[in-house]
Amino acid sequence: MNFSYDIKVGEGKCVISLIEQLVEPHQGDDLLLALESLINKGINQITLDILQLSYFNNTAIELFSEILNVSRRAGGDCLLVGLNETQSSADVIQKLSAIFENNVSV
Numbered sequence: 169m170n171f172s173y174d175i176k177v178g179e180g181k182c183v184i185s186l187i188e189q190l191v192e193p194h195q196g197d198d199l200l201l202a203l204e205s206l207i208n209k210g211i212n213q214i215t216l217d218i219l220q221l222s223y224f225n226n227t228a229i230e231l232f233s234e235i236l237n238v239s240r241r242a243g244g245d246c247l248l249v250g251l252n253e254t255q256s257s258a259d260v261i262q263k264l265s266a267i268f269e270n271n272v273s274v
Contacts (some may be wrong), residue, residue: 171195175202181213182206184235186221190228199231203238212244219250229260233267 171192174185184203190196203214216235221228236246248268251261 173199173202175206177206177211180211181215182211183215183217185217185219186224186228188221189223190221190231191223191225193227195227196231196234200234200238203235207238207242207244212239212242214239214244214246216246216248217250218248219252221250229263229267232264236267 170188171190172187174187176183176185184199206212214235216232218224232246232248239246246268248264251264
């Protein structure tokens with residue numbers, strides 16, 4: 169399965185839906201370029217929806233962290249939503265909570 173994403177843009181904010189599997193180190197490169205373009209347009213409030221992400225590993229967690237950092241450097245923030253049952257092991261929740269503090273929603 170391949171990784172893909174969908175971006176829905178609103179005024180100053182966007183929802184980025186991640187789809188399929190995110191496991192390879194460079195799979196998120198295009199997404200980061202798209203995010204930089206959004207930031208340059210003043211869109212810095214990011215909702216990262218991972219409900220359709222069927223599988224991810226530490227590579228994805230690093231990408232989530234980078235998205236959070238990019239949005240915060242631009243004066244915004246990032247909310248992680250859509251954590252599903254297959255993704256919600258104690259280890260994953262602990263890692264995501266450490267990165268996103270109170271910005272994780274199931």
